[in-house]
Amino acid sequence: MTSTLGPDDLGDRERGAVEELLFRLADDEFVAAERYTEWQIYAPSLESDLALANIAQDELGHARLWYDLLQEFGYAEPDLVWERDPAEWTHSTLVELPFEEGDWADVIVRSYLYDTAEHLRLEALVGTSYAPIADRVGKAIAEENYHREHAQSWLERLAGDPGSESHERVQAALDRLFPHALTLFEPGPREDDVVDLGFRTETLDDLRTEWFEIAIPYLESLDLDVPDPEETALPEPVGRDGTHTDAWFELYEEFTHTYEDLGRPEPIRLRGEGA
Amino acid sequence: MSADDEVGFEPAPDSEACAYTDYARGDAPEEYPKTGEGATGAEREIWDALYEVEDPEMPVSVVDLGLIYGVRVEDAAAAGADGKRAVVEMTLTYTGCPAREMLLNDVRCAAMTAGDVDDADVRLRYSPPWNVNMVTERGRERLRDFGLSV
Numbered sequence: 001m002t003s004t005l006g007p008d009d010l011g012d013r014e015r016g017a018v019e020e021l022l023f024r025l026a027d028d029e030f031v032a033a034e035r036y037t038e039w040q041i042y043a044p045s046l047e048s049d050l051a052l053a054n055i056a057q058d059e060l061g062h063a064r065l066w067y068d069l070l071q072e073f074g075y076a077e078p079d080l081v082w083e084r085d086p087a088e089w090t091h092s093t094l095v096e097l098p099f100e101e102g103d104w105a106d107v108i109v110r111s112y113l114y115d116t117a118e119h120l121r122l123e124a125l126v127g128t129s130y131a132p133i134a135d136r137v138g139k140a141i142a143e144e145n146y147h148r149e150h151a152q153s154w155l156e157r158l159a160g161d162p163g164s165e166s167h168e169r170v171q172a173a174l175d176r177l178f179p180h181a182l183t184l185f186e187p188g189p190r191e192d193d194v195v196d197l198g199f200r201t202e203t204l205d206d207l208r209t210e211w212f213e214i215a216i217p218y219l220e221s222l223d224l225d226v227p228d229p230e231e232t233a234l235p236e237p238v239g240r241d242g243t244h245t246d247a248w249f250e251l252y253e254e255f256t257h258t259y260e261d262l263g264r265p266e267p268i269r270l271r272g273e274g275a
Numbered sequence: 276m277s278a279d280d281e282v283g284f285e286p287a288p289d290s291e292a293c294a295y296t297d298y299a300r301g302d303a304p305e306e307y308p309k310t311g312e313g314a315t316g317a318e319r320e321i322w323d324a325l326y327e328v329e330d331p332e333m334p335v336s337v338v339d340l341g342l343i344y345g346v347r348v349e350d351a352a353a354a355g356a357d358g359k360r361a362v363v364e365m366t367l368t369y370t371g372c373p374a375r376e377m378l379l380n381d382v383r384c385a386a387m388t389a390g391d392v393d394d395a396d397v398r399l400r401y402s403p404p405w406n407v408n409m410v411t412e413r414g415r416e417r418l419r420d421f422g423l424s425v
Contacts, residue, residue, distance in 0.1 A: 061370030
């Protein structure tokens with residue numbers, strides 16, 4: 001499909017669909033990064049600490065790619081992040097869950113499930129009809145490959161010895177996170193428009209099927225029991241519709257604390273106008 | 276013993292360790308890097324000013340790094356203003372670049388130093404994605420002097 005549409009070419013229907021698509025992308029990345037940074041200085045080794053910090057930085061960069069495009073519709077940064085009602089965020093519940101204390105298996109399983117889905121989703125945006133997304137998606141895809149390699153390299157070490165404590169912890173994390181990962185593919189109200197208008201070239205159902213085809217055999221190859229998707233109920237809050245676990249609202253309070261309480265509504269400018 | 280300790284001191288011959296610091300990957304797309312060659316008038320002045328804007332982490336200009344994708348000066352009337360407006364298109368080496376705001380601001384200020392220019396817009400583009408082969412020969416020399424292997 002030819003990318004011809006820019007922000008000024010969209011009618012209400014098109015704009016609504018692009019916004020829904022961008023908010024889901026940006027919110028997922030922002031909240032995932034917010035959780036990853038909790039591991040700073042606590043990861044099991046210096047290398048793993050740096051690697052996860054780097055992944056978090058990438059995800060924040062990607063969140064900004066997509067929030068930037070929302071700003072082209074007239075939103076300012078506070079509308080998108082610092083002053084946005086937390087009940088309007090549409091990230092998957094997978095990325096908002098707190099980690100079980102000290103549970104490195106959780107972050108590794110979470111990252112594997114998330115980044116595998118993320119890769120499929122970005123690939124389905126390469127042929128988007130919305131030119132600003134097409135311009136940016138290749139850069140994000142190139143930066144994401146490392147995330148999956150990192151997760152798989154750790155998974156293979158942690159789960160390599162069935163019966164060991166680390167294998168059991170990976171299994172427990174998988175059991176806990178898998179239902180939440182399914183919410184990645186829950187549609188929003190404008191999902192049909194997103195696909196019909198060519199903003200994403202695959203349906204969420206197709207992306208979920210591909211995700212199953214990659215993730216399930218891989219996890220089973222590590223002697224892990226993957227919950228049967230047919231028999232796995234979605235969690236009560238699914239995230240995509242603005243319903244979230246209590247942990248999200250606490251996290252939101254935490255990361256907006258400085259903005260709210262310290263009277264720093266604008267970033268400090270180091271030089272140039274307004275400095 | 277952590278899993279990390281199991282990696283021997285000598286990497287195996289087929290080791291892919293440090294694959295991510297191999298800056299030699301990628302090709303420079305046709306027409307890149309843009310260096311301002313052949314630019315005249317206010318656009319020439321802007322390119323010259325951009326050669327003075329350095330990356331905050333390395334002593335090399337944003338032009339020699341290959342970050343500038345285009346410079347043009349147009350009548351600002353289209354945007355409902357008077358005078359001339361510069362539009363600079365540029366990229367970042369990676370999306371999470373912490374120096375983003377500083378670079379955008381420095382580039383905008385540089386563009387506004389040109390004689391005829393009253394206002395400037397800096398627009399980020401990510402296609403083609405930047406890679407190290409978009410660094411100019413002079414940029415490479417500077418980076419080598421700085422101690423990087425490029």
